[in-house]
Amino acid sequence: MRKRAVLALVLALCMTLPDAVAGEPDAPVLPPAFTLPGLDGKPHELGEWRNKVVLLNFWASWCSPCQSEIPDLVAFQNEYGKQGLQVVGIGMDNEVKLRNVHRTLEINYPVLFTNSPTDPLLSRFGNRTGVVPYTVLISRAGEVVYTHTGVITRELFEEQVLPLLR
Amino acid sequence: MWNRKASLACLFWAVALIFSPIPAAAADQVLVTIGGEAIHSRELEKVMASSPFYTQFNTMSEDEQASLRGDMLRRLVSARLLTLEAKRLGLDKTPAFLREMDDFRLGLLYRSYMDKLREGVIIPADTLAAMKQRFKGDADALDAAQSSYRSTQFRDIKLAALRRMQIDSHLQFFDTRIRPGIKPSTVLMQADGIQVTYGDIVDNAKWKNLPNPEWVREQLENRSELLLVARYAEREGADVGGQLARYGDERLPALTLEKKGKEWIPNEAAMRNWYTAYPEIGRIPASYHVGQLVVADKAEAEALRARIVKGESLFTLAGEYSIDPAGRQQNGDMGWIVEGRGMPELLKVLDRLQDDELSGVIATPSGFHLLMVLERRIGRQKPFAEVRERVQQMIVNQHLPAYMGELEKRYPVSWNLMVAPTASAAATQ
Numbered sequence: 233m234r235k236r237a238v239l240a241l242v243l244a245l246c247m248t249l250p251d252a253v254a255g256e257p258d259a260p261v262l263p264p265a266f267t268l269p270g271l272d273g274k275p276h277e278l279g280e281w282r283n284k285v286v287l288l289n290f291w292a293s294w295c296s297p298c299q300s301e302i303p304d305l306v307a308f309q310n311e312y313g314k315q316g317l318q319v320v321g322i323g324m325d326n327e328v329k330l331r332n333v334h335r336t337l338e339i340n341y342p343v344l345f346t347n348s349p350t351d352p353l354l355s356r357f358g359n360r361t362g363v364v365p366y367t368v369l370i371s372r373a374g375e376v377v378y379t380h381t382g383v384i385t386r387e388l389f390e391e392q393v394l395p396l397l398r
Numbered sequence: 399m400w401n402r403k404a405s406l407a408c409l410f411w412a413v414a415l416i417f418s419p420i421p422a423a424a425a426d427q428v429l430v431t432i433g434g435e436a437i438h439s440r441e442l443e444k445v446m447a448s449s450p451f452y453t454q455f456n457t458m459s460e461d462e463q464a465s466l467r468g469d470m471l472r473r474l475v476s477a478r479l480l481t482l483e484a485k486r487l488g489l490d491k492t493p494a495f496l497r498e499m500d501d502f503r504l505g506l507l508y509r510s511y512m513d514k515l516r517e518g519v520i521i522p523a524d525t526l527a528a529m530k531q532r533f534k535g536d537a538d539a540l541d542a543a544q545s546s547y548r549s550t551q552f553r554d555i556k557l558a559a560l561r562r563m564q565i566d567s568h569l570q571f572f573d574t575r576i577r578p579g580i581k582p583s584t585v586l587m588q589a590d591g592i593q594v595t596y597g598d599i600v601d602n603a604k605w606k607n608l609p610n611p612e613w614v615r616e617q618l619e620n621r622s623e624l625l626l627v628a629r630y631a632e633r634e635g636a637d638v639g640g641q642l643a644r645y646g647d648e649r650l651p652a653l654t655l656e657k658k659g660k661e662w663i664p665n666e667a668a669m670r671n672w673y674t675a676y677p678e679i680g681r682i683p684a685s686y687h688v689g690q691l692v693v694a695d696k697a698e699a700e701a702l703r704a705r706i707v708k709g710e711s712l713f714t715l716a717g718e719y720s721i722d723p724a725g726r727q728q729n730g731d732m733g734w735i736v737e738g739r740g741m742p743e744l745l746k747v748l749d750r751l752q753d754d755e756l757s758g759v760i761a762t763p764s765g766f767h768l769l770m771v772l773e774r775r776i777g778r779q780k781p782f783a784e785v786r787e788r789v790q791q792m793i794v795n796q797h798l799p800a801y802m803g804e805l806e807k808r809y810p811v812s813w814n815l816m817v818a819p820t821a822s823a824a825a826t827q
Contacts, residue, residue: 329457
């Protein structure tokens with residue numbers, strides 16, 4: 233039992249993105265595996281969106297820039313969903329508050345939640361500072377190709393995400 | 399005064415707002431009309447979105463959001479009433495207000511022109527590619543490099559544009575006229591269609607003698623640049639009418655209140671008299687950090703008191719015996735109790751107890767208490783000077799409801815609220 237726990241820990245550490253992935257990594261990096269509850273009441277894992285271009289957006293309800301970029305993410309999902317884009321929100325926050333923001337801003341993509349602003353998932357995805365919004369771009373091949381701390385502007389989207397959708 | 403009709407209208411309004419949150423994509427609806435002017439749902443949503451609590455607003459439940467939205471709508475109605483009154487009183491026609499509006503208009507035009515210049519700065523493709531190569535993997539550094547490049551380019555473009563404007567408008571400075579004896583009408587800058595006089599940049603009422611000439615020159619250059627750029631912005635079709643109107647809408651209610659404030663508070667003595675009549679405004683109550691044990695039986699309280707006197711801890715015993723669940727959970731630490739709030743029987747004792755002294759058994763309807771003051775903050779009376787602004791606000795607050803009532807009679811308010819069938823049916827009955 234103990235051996236299994238140690239093995240799981242080693243595997244989890246191996247599945248952590250190195251710091252060097254910030255921006256555009258030189259070599260493809262596989263994202264760490266996770267399972268999180270969604271606001272739809274079901275557990276979700278990244279594999280569900282295999283063969284899609286995934287924009288994994290870490291956010292929190294108390295974070296004003298996070299809220300200000302959500303309408304853009306909603307618009308991206310509307311505009312490019314048919315071309316294979318899948319925005320996935322990961323709320324580092326309390327479920328009730330996230331649910332209220334989800335309703336008020338009419339979020340049209342899945343939102344999963346950690347229930348804690350200090351969940352290690354953010355760090356495992358290469359963000360050691362804990363600053364949100366933080367977005368990870370995952371290609372159709374399932375590799376992390378770009379990470380960004382701060383708001384995803386349309387300019388950034390066109391530069392980093394659009395080429396993967398063509 | 400409340401009457402049945404008004405109550406029904408308000409009930410309808412409250413019910414409708416609570417049960418009919420406005421979806422972002424909903425059609426624009428008239429929520430309220432005030433003296434013939436309307437407040438639309440889109441306007442309310444816009445105000446909500448620009449409020450400082452917008453981030454928190456989104457995290458609230460539907461009921462909380464509806465309540466906040468209702469509160470904001472009431473504020474909008476009050477502001478609109480005060481604006482209408484300002485116009486009736488001619489406060490929108492005073493020279494001071496017109497000058498303020500014109501200055502604001504010039505500022506908007508200037509900013510609009512500069513924004514346009516800034517938007518025109520483009521980073522050449524090869525420069526951008528070099529930046530991206532250099533800062534690969536560091537998005538923040540790339541952002542900073544782009545901002546720095548744009549800022550340098552903007553500065554050069556701005557200087558060139560100003561120079562071109564000055565030549566095209568035949569601008570001439572007469573700054574040698576800045577000397578003692580200068581008159582408000584003395585022209586210090588002349589260009590096609592615009593000029594700046596000494597009186598435009600130096601307030602004669604404030605400066606009887608010529609202030610530092612260098613400062614005057616700086617004012618002259620700033621004013622000249624403002625007028626020149628604003629003129630070009632206008633010529634190029636910049637439209638700041640909407641922003642200007644919004645600014646006026648924000649200023650006029652304040653001007654009405656300022657005018658009424660002078661009637662309600664004619665002088666300093668009025669405020670001092672109010673402070674004397676209501677000294678509690680300056681009162682900082684004493685507060686006590688309290689340890690407490692409370693039990694249901696007097697004999698048990700006496701026995702526990704004896705154990706504490708012999709050396710046991712009130713806090714350990716409170717954690718074990720207190721009948722107050724919160725107190726037991728916190729081992730008798732009641733936090734800070736403020737003078738005037740709480741059970742009078744306990745407050746009376748707290749004032750007499752020394753720090754760390756154990757009280758006798760105190761009987762209240764809640765049980766039999768043992769108290770100990772761990773630390774205290776002494777209460778005091780703030781002098782008038784320290785609460786002057788609060789006194790001023792309190793006097794205004796005292797007069798405001800009656801005044802708003804007067805305005806509602808002058809400019810009838812009609813609540814035309816949301817489509818909520820059940821509430822609508824109730825209101826028509």
